[in-house]
Amino acid sequence: MLIRAIPSNVTYEFAEDVRAGLNVPGQKELPSKYLYDDVGSALFEVISHLPQYGLTRADERLLRRHASDIVDRVSGPVAVTELGSGSGKKTRWLLEAFCRRQRTSYYPIEISHSALVMCKRELSDIDAISIVGLEREYLDGLLEVAAYRKRDQRLFVLFLGSTIGNFDRAAGVKFLSAVRSILEPGDSLLLGTDLEKPSWQLLQAYDDELGVTAAFNLNLLGRINRQLGADFDLAQFAHVARLNHEARSVEMHLRSKRRQVVSIPAAEVVVEFQPDETIWTESSHKYSAGEIFQLAQQTGFRCEVQWIDQQWPFAENLLVAE
Numbered sequence: 001m002l003i004r005a006i007p008s009n010v011t012y013e014f015a016e017d018v019r020a021g022l023n024v025p026g027q028k029e030l031p032s033k034y035l036y037d038d039v040g041s042a043l044f045e046v047i048s049h050l051p052q053y054g055l056t057r058a059d060e061r062l063l064r065r066h067a068s069d070i071v072d073r074v075s076g077p078v079a080v081t082e083l084g085s086g087s088g089k090k091t092r093w094l095l096e097a098f099c100r101r102q103r104t105s106y107y108p109i110e111i112s113h114s115a116l117v118m119c120k121r122e123l124s125d126i127d128a129i130s131i132v133g134l135e136r137e138y139l140d141g142l143l144e145v146a147a148y149r150k151r152d153q154r155l156f157v158l159f160l161g162s163t164i165g166n167f168d169r170a171a172g173v174k175f176l177s178a179v180r181s182i183l184e185p186g187d188s189l190l191l192g193t194d195l196e197k198p199s200w201q202l203l204q205a206y207d208d209e210l211g212v213t214a215a216f217n218l219n220l221l222g223r224i225n226r227q228l229g230a231d232f233d234l235a236q237f238a239h240v241a242r243l244n245h246e247a248r249s250v251e252m253h254l255r256s257k258r259r260q261v262v263s264i265p266a267a268e269v270v271v272e273f274q275p276d277e278t279i280w281t282e283s284s285h286k287y288s289a290g291e292i293f294q295l296a297q298q299t300g301f302r303c304e305v306q307w308i309d310q311q312w313p314f315a316e317n318l319l320v321a322e
């Protein structure tokens with residue numbers, strides 16, 4: 001597989017975002033995309049196997065069960081691209097179904113180089129596939145894939161795993177509209193969305209008793225220590241999962257156990273934490289099934305079909321660009 005990387009000053013951007021987020025007056029915050037370095041991605045993989053966290057397995061079940069149906073609804077020559085492919089494991093069923101029909105190009109778009117390498121290892125045994133990985137932010141990668149598109153070829157975009165839930169609702173609308181603006185009428189987007197469920201189930205899913213989600217969250221401070229030379233004492237922070245009923249989301253925070261001062265040399269900042277003060281590291285928004293039809297309409301798509309998992313409320317939605 002080819003991986004197209006562009007030189008970028010990743011550490012500089014990380015330092016800038018850390019400085020800005022920890023200087024926000026009121027609620028300190030860090031962007032959730034930084035949870036996924038090599039350690040964080042490995043911990044997320046473990047989370048996806050936890051009995052309390054059914055999201056990834058529901059996504060996989062739906063894709064496996066409905067792969068042929070999904071693929072049959074996309075006619076003609078197709079290029080497949082995926083925003084945030086991760087290891088690519090759950091995409092296998094769809095790619096196999098496309099490749100049974102015709103030779104298929106697959107463009108995974110990922111900011112993580114190691115995820116692209118895993119993706120190649122996972123999927124390159126499929127017959128009649130060609131894989132070109134793009135080490136890019138989602139929209140930059142999608143613009144590039146659109147530029148490669150051949151005449152009469154449709155784009156089939158995958159945005160799975162309810163990553164849309166990690167955007168707040170307004171940002172989700174903006175993002176899907178931006179995706180739509182890169183597509184042509186008739187192109188499709190398969191969107192995975194985690195659905196609303198009881199509070200107890202959400203709290204267990206985001207604060208498992210083994211402490212894997214806690215480690216996933218705390219690793220963000222570990223990453224800042226490793227990459228930016230900071231002196232966070234991880235034992236002095238605790239993982240917190242909190243429901244936000246108004247936003248219909250679960251939030252992850254890191255709570256300072258005492259007053260402490262942390263220095264982050266590469267971000268040129270010294271940060272003071274009060275006892276119980278938190279850093280907000282992620283929000284995971286949950287949707288109602290009906291809301292997706294409105295979301296599609298609002299962003300220039302039509303939701304053609306929705307498949308819902310019976311064991312864990314999760315929907316796979318096929319959106320067609322109007």
Ligand code: AVI
Pocket residue numbers: 047055161162163165166205206213282283284
């Ligand atoms: C990747 N994303 C959809 C996961 C979620 O459920 O929001 C990330 C995650 N955070 C804690 N556990 C899993």
